[in-house]
Amino acid sequence: MYMSSTAGKTAEAERAASQPGGAAPFKIFNRIVDWITSDRMQLINITDRINEIVRKSGIREGIVHLQSLHTTTAVFINEWQDALVHDVRAFLDDLVSREKYWRHNDPSYSDCERRNADSHLRGMIMGQSLCLQVRNSAVLLGTWQSIILAEFDGPRSRSMSIQVSGV
Amino acid sequence: MYMSSTAGKTAEAERAASQPGGAAPFKIFNRIVDWITSDRMQLINITDRINEIVRKSGIREGIVHLQSLHTTTAVFINEWQDALVHDVRAFLDDLVSREKYWRHNDPSYSDCERRNADSHLRGMIMGQSLCLQVRNSAVLLGTWQSIILAEFDGPRSRSMSIQVSGV
Amino acid sequence: MYMSSTAGKTAEAERAASQPGGAAPFKIFNRIVDWITSDRMQLINITDRINEIVRKSGIREGIVHLQSLHTTTAVFINEWQDALVHDVRAFLDDLVSREKYWRHNDPSYSDCERRNADSHLRGMIMGQSLCLQVRNSAVLLGTWQSIILAEFDGPRSRSMSIQVSGV
Numbered sequence: 286m287y288m289s290s291t292a293g294k295t296a297e298a299e300r301a302a303s304q305p306g307g308a309a310p311f312k313i314f315n316r317i318v319d320w321i322t323s324d325r326m327q328l329i330n331i332t333d334r335i336n337e338i339v340r341k342s343g344i345r346e347g348i349v350h351l352q353s354l355h356t357t358t359a360v361f362i363n364e365w366q367d368a369l370v371h372d373v374r375a376f377l378d379d380l381v382s383r384e385k386y387w388r389h390n391d392p393s394y395s396d397c398e399r400r401n402a403d404s405h406l407r408g409m410i411m412g413q414s415l416c417l418q419v420r421n422s423a424v425l426l427g428t429w430q431s432i433i434l435a436e437f438d439g440p441r442s443r444s445m446s447i448q449v450s451g452v
Numbered sequence: 453m454y455m456s457s458t459a460g461k462t463a464e465a466e467r468a469a470s471q472p473g474g475a476a477p478f479k480i481f482n483r484i485v486d487w488i489t490s491d492r493m494q495l496i497n498i499t500d501r502i503n504e505i506v507r508k509s510g511i512r513e514g515i516v517h518l519q520s521l522h523t524t525t526a527v528f529i530n531e532w533q534d535a536l537v538h539d540v541r542a543f544l545d546d547l548v549s550r551e552k553y554w555r556h557n558d559p560s561y562s563d564c565e566r567r568n569a570d571s572h573l574r575g576m577i578m579g580q581s582l583c584l585q586v587r588n589s590a591v592l593l594g595t596w597q598s599i600i601l602a603e604f605d606g607p608r609s610r611s612m613s614i615q616v617s618g619v
Numbered sequence: 620m621y622m623s624s625t626a627g628k629t630a631e632a633e634r635a636a637s638q639p640g641g642a643a644p645f646k647i648f649n650r651i652v653d654w655i656t657s658d659r660m661q662l663i664n665i666t667d668r669i670n671e672i673v674r675k676s677g678i679r680e681g682i683v684h685l686q687s688l689h690t691t692t693a694v695f696i697n698e699w700q701d702a703l704v705h706d707v708r709a710f711l712d713d714l715v716s717r718e719k720y721w722r723h724n725d726p727s728y729s730d731c732e733r734r735n736a737d738s739h740l741r742g743m744i745m746g747q748s749l750c751l752q753v754r755n756s757a758v759l760l761g762t763w764q765s766i767i768l769a770e771f772d773g774p775r776s777r778s779m780s781i782q783v784s785g786v
Contacts, residue, residue, distance in 0.1 A: 311478040311645040313513050313619060315587065346647050347784065348684060350515060352585055354594030356531045363743045364690045368722035368729040369736065376715065376740050381543065388535035395535040402536065406543050409530045409578075411743075413597070416583045416750045418686055418782050420649065425780055427688030430747070446592055448585045450514065450618070451784070452647060478645040480680050480786060482754065517682060519752055521761030523698045548710065555702035562702040569703065573710050576697045576745075580764070583750045613759055615752045617681065617785070 309452035314342035316447045322439035326374055326407075329434045330365045331445075336424050338447050345422050347451015352414040354446060357404035357438035359411030365431035377435075381406040404438035411435060419451055476619035481509035483614045489606035493541055493574075496601045497532045498612075503591050505614050512589050514618015519581040521613060524571035524605035526578030532598035544602075548573040571605035578602060586618055643786035648676035650781045656773035660708055660741075663768045664699045665779075670758050672781050679756050681785015686748040688780060691738035691772035693745030699765035711771075715740040738772035745769060753785055 316338050320329060339349055351360050363373060387402030388394040415432070418425040424432070436443060483505050487496060506516055518527050530540060554569030555561040582599070585592040591599070603610060650672050654663060673683055685694050697707060721736030722728040749766070752759040758766070770777060 311619065315513070315585075346649070348515075348682075348782070350583060350585055352592060354592075354597065356529065356594070356596045361743055362690065362747050363739060366723065366729065366731070368725065368731075369739055371728075372721045372723050372736050372740065373743065375721075380547075380714075387539045387542075389533065389539050391535065394538075395533065397533070397535075402539050405530060405536055406539065409528055409540065412579070412746070413529050414583060416684060416748060418649075418684055418780055420780075425686060425688075427690070427778075429690045430688065444594075446585055446587075448515070452645070478786070482680070482752075515682075517750060517752055519759060521759075521764065523696065523761070523763045547714075554706045554709075556700065556706050558702065561705075562700065564700070564702075569706050572697060572703055573706065576695055576707065579746070580696050581750055611761070613752055613754075615682070 311452060312344055312450065314344060314449040318445050318447060320434060320443045320445070322436040322441055322443060324436065325439055326377070327436040327439055328370050328373060329436070330431050331434045332424070332426070332432045335432055335447065339419055339424055339449055340422055342449035344419055344449045344451045347419045347449065348416055349419050349424055350414065350416050350448045350450070351432070352446045353434065354444045355408070356413070357401055357408045358443055359408050359413055359435040359437065360415045360445070361411050361433055361435070362415070362430050363433055364429040365433070377407050377411075380410070399438065401438045407435070407437045419449060478619060479511055479617065481511060481616040485612050485614060487601060487610045487612070489603040489608055489610060491603065492606055493544070494603040494606055495537050495540060496603070497598050498601045499532075499591070499593070499599045502599055502614065506586055506591055506616055507589055509616035511586055511616045511618045514586045514616065515583055516586050516591055517581065517583050517615045517617070518599070519613045520601065521611045522575070523580070524568055524575045525610055526575050526580055526602040526604065527582045527612070528578050528600055528602070529582070529597050530600055531596040532600070544574050544578070547577070566605060568605045574602070574604045586616060645786060646678055646784065648678060648783040652779050652781060654768060654777045654779070656770040656775055656777060658770065659773055660711070661770040661773055662704050662707060663770070664765050665768045666758070666760070666766045669766055669781065673753055673758055673783055674756055676783035678753055678783045678785045681753045681783065682750055683753050683758055684748065684750050684782045684784070685766070686780045687768065688778045689742070690747065691735055691742045692777055693742050693747055693769040693771065694749045694779070695745050695767055695769070696749070696764050697767055698763040699767070711741050714744070733772060735772045741769070741771045753783060
């Protein structure tokens, strides 16, 4: 079922890892970035911004951890294509109904005036944190993979904490 | 679309990272914690317990990784509010039907006597592990973010392995 | 609600962490592994393969990070049982309809000829990366936890990047 080739990508991967990885000291680089959103549900391609921070960190091999600091947002991976972005919004709209009765939106149960139960449930199921590998001073991503920040209760200002760690 | 302010939170973040992060030695701290659940589906706010372990670890900057050791549980982030917790349970009940036909519940296909296919599917979609940043000896969380352990096939005793790593 | 026992698993966990964890140097080990899939939707149990790589890495305590490099795949945890694997496929088939209208499948909006919007949405909601703990030179997994790679748009050749880091 699987192949672990000794040529091509795998050999390169082993070289990169076996040499300087163990010698260099462990480093951590933290950065908080803010985004201003303009719609209630909005997807933002943050790939370039994350790569810029990874480059600035000076860390060559390791992990970049992204954590949105808001429950009504999410961060995940998908292809960045207009038609598909439209489908993602339609899918999430459908997965969690905004109109359904939710206690969080009911003043007799909740003091939240935003009536955003759907935003919370979307943020919860998609997740607010993402861990990706850093290889050769860049975020490791497949050809079609982009990093997407999702706003589910905008417009707002949203903060993400980005931690790059490794060598 | 984004702002990377040089004042406020960002400046503070950069300071924290640039100074002692690179110098201190890398450390790992492991701890297993058990919870006794009382319902079939139950949400538990474990934020304070995780912060207590992070504090005990002596690690100032890094990552805390939470991993529930059971397929019919999950760990995720959401606001901790009674009304919303009720909505989360309703949403997950609805997302995966307990009554639907599942092979895992059918004695002619499965030797599992718990008839808990729904519990497995809920645990799978919500995820059993979570990675969060450690900043200034505490778990980094936005104002409304709480760490929630979900029991989907209780009552049971449930173990979570917590690893804090960094400097 | 919780118990942090000083005997049993917890005591063992503390011993493992407190002694050599801080002294040994931080290491990173990278490996790319390819899988050939044979169906459009297919689940593969990759637990043994991941454990083999962790053992080879020489890292005793830390994190293993798995990242599939394809948007129409996912990696997650569940019990590996034939009947349940069947249910997982049925659940994901149902969660994201293949037949529904999606712009990504519509030539007037999209140049993608694979008509795989459903594959993208399944990959997005299940996630393409997974972080697990390494303990005593093995992936930490509960009794019923297996690591599953999901193909949502096969047959294809699929690459996963595996990074083991720690001491």
